[in-house]
Amino acid sequence: MDKHISAAAILEAEILERIPLADAMDLKVPRYTGDEIEMTAPLAPNVNDKGCAFGGSMASLLTLAGWGLVELGLRAQGLECDIYVGDSQLRYHEPVWGELRGTARFVKQGVLAALAASLRERGKGHLDVVCEIAGERRAAATLTARFFARLRK
Amino acid sequence: MDKHISAAAILEAEILERIPLADAMDLKVPRYTGDEIEMTAPLAPNVNDKGCAFGGSMASLLTLAGWGLVELGLRAQGLECDIYVGDSQLRYHEPVWGELRGTARFVKQGVLAALAASLRERGKGHLDVVCEIAGERRAAATLTARFFARLRK
Numbered sequence: 001m002d003k004h005i006s007a008a009a010i011l012e013a014e015i016l017e018r019i020p021l022a023d024a025m026d027l028k029v030p031r032y033t034g035d036e037i038e039m040t041a042p043l044a045p046n047v048n049d050k051g052c053a054f055g056g057s058m059a060s061l062l063t064l065a066g067w068g069l070v071e072l073g074l075r076a077q078g079l080e081c082d083i084y085v086g087d088s089q090l091r092y093h094e095p096v097w098g099e100l101r102g103t104a105r106f107v108k109q110g111v112l113a114a115l116a117a118s119l120r121e122r123g124k125g126h127l128d129v130v131c132e133i134a135g136e137r138r139a140a141a142t143l144t145a146r147f148f149a150r151l152r153k
Numbered sequence: 154m155d156k157h158i159s160a161a162a163i164l165e166a167e168i169l170e171r172i173p174l175a176d177a178m179d180l181k182v183p184r185y186t187g188d189e190i191e192m193t194a195p196l197a198p199n200v201n202d203k204g205c206a207f208g209g210s211m212a213s214l215l216t217l218a219g220w221g222l223v224e225l226g227l228r229a230q231g232l233e234c235d236i237y238v239g240d241s242q243l244r245y246h247e248p249v250w251g252e253l254r255g256t257a258r259f260v261k262q263g264v265l266a267a268l269a270a271s272l273r274e275r276g277k278g279h280l281d282v283v284c285e286i287a288g289e290r291r292a293a294a295t296l297t298a299r300f301f302a303r304l305r306k
Contacts, residue, residue, distance in 0.1 A: 018202040021210050024177035049171040055216045055238040057174050060209025067208075084248070085208040090241040 007072050008032035015064065022064060025057055029068065034076070037069045041100045052095035053140075058102075058133055059090055062143035065104035066129040070147045073112045079119050079151065086126065086146035096133060096140045104131040107144070115149060123151040160225050161185035168217065175217060178210055182221065187229070189258045190222045196251055205248035206293075211255075211286055212243055215296035218257035219282040223300045226265045232272050232304065239279065239299035249286060249293045257284040260297070268302060276304040 012029035015022045026045050031038035039061055046057035063085050070083050106112060111127040118125030126148045132139040165182035168175045179198050184191035192214055199210035216238050223236050259265060264280040271278030279301045285292040 014202065018200075019207055020198045020200065021174070021177060021207055021213075024174060024198075045173045045177075047171075047173065049167065050235055050237075054172055054174055054213075055220075056209070056213025059212035059216065059241075059243075060174075060207075063208045063212065082203055084203075084245070086245055088212075088243040088245075090212075090243060092237070092239055092241075095237070 004032045004034055007075065008037070011068055011072060015068070019064075021060060025060060027061070027064065032072060034073070036103055036105045037065055037072065038101065038103045039065045039068065040102070043096070043098055043100070046100060050095070052097050053100055055092065058092070058096065058100065058141045059143070061100050061102045062090070062104070062131040062133065062141065063088070063145065065102045065131045066143065066145050066147060069104040069106070069129055070115075070127065070149065074116065074119070074149060077116045079116060081119065081149040081151055083147055083149045086148050088143055088145040091142045092140070093138060093142070094135050094140045096135065101134045102131055103134075104129050119149060119151050125149055157185045157187055160228065161190070164221055164225060168221070172217075174213060178213060180214070180217065185225060187226070189256055190218055190225065191254065191256045192218045192221065193255070194253045196249070196253070199253060203248070205250050206253055208245060211245070211249065211253065211294045212296070214253050214255045215243070215257070215284040215286060215294065216241070216298065218255045218284045219296065219298050219300060222257040222259070222282055223280065223302065227269065227272070227302060230269045232269060234272065234302040234304055236300055236302045239301050241296055241298040244295045245293070246291060246295070247288050247293045249288065254287045255284055256287075257282050272302060272304050278302055
């Protein structure tokens, strides 16, 4: 199996086992390329009182996508880390009336390599990720978030 | 029963019935004063891979608290609205290793009355809310969010 597909499948199983809310959301990790990750969730378990996607589900999906992108990127470099989300800016542009589809990517090239170097040198570091939930004509929601990584002892 | 206690109990039942993710979080609404609302959730269904509270659960609790504060404030004025979360700034200051306890309050006095006037005049409006999850010595996480309200036809 392609190493990216395999990494995404392992991550999905780990998330569903260790993060009960992701399991309640029925989260899937259908795509990972090394530079980008996609996570999806059906509407039914993520609906709100108005019949569209609950803001908390969107925030959760976007946060998981960003975290997963960093987690898999560092694993590929042989770095086992604890990764925490830091300050985040969430913009909701339009409601989502169907499946939630979120993608995360690094804000610029080279940030993963820089984080890996910082982890090897100082045992910690951070980088910024941008995550979007697909909408009808534009992103339905956007998250810009900083993630902090710390090398596991 | 005190009208605020009764309003909080009704809101809790509605949230659990209509927002499956809030039910999965085991959300409670133990306190509402008119100016402030408190929501709580136990750690177990909201834990992450590191054993502390999942960022998405914190974002969801904070978003629900802000939304609930606006919803109950407008109901008390006899206004039935659809209320959507807008742009949000989330700051995570420290991990939460136990029950999540979040409170929401208006950013300044008079904003609810101003929103009610806007709704009566134009059928829509918005206001800003600040929500915090309690930490050991300071807030563990803070959400500043804009909520948009639209009068239901």
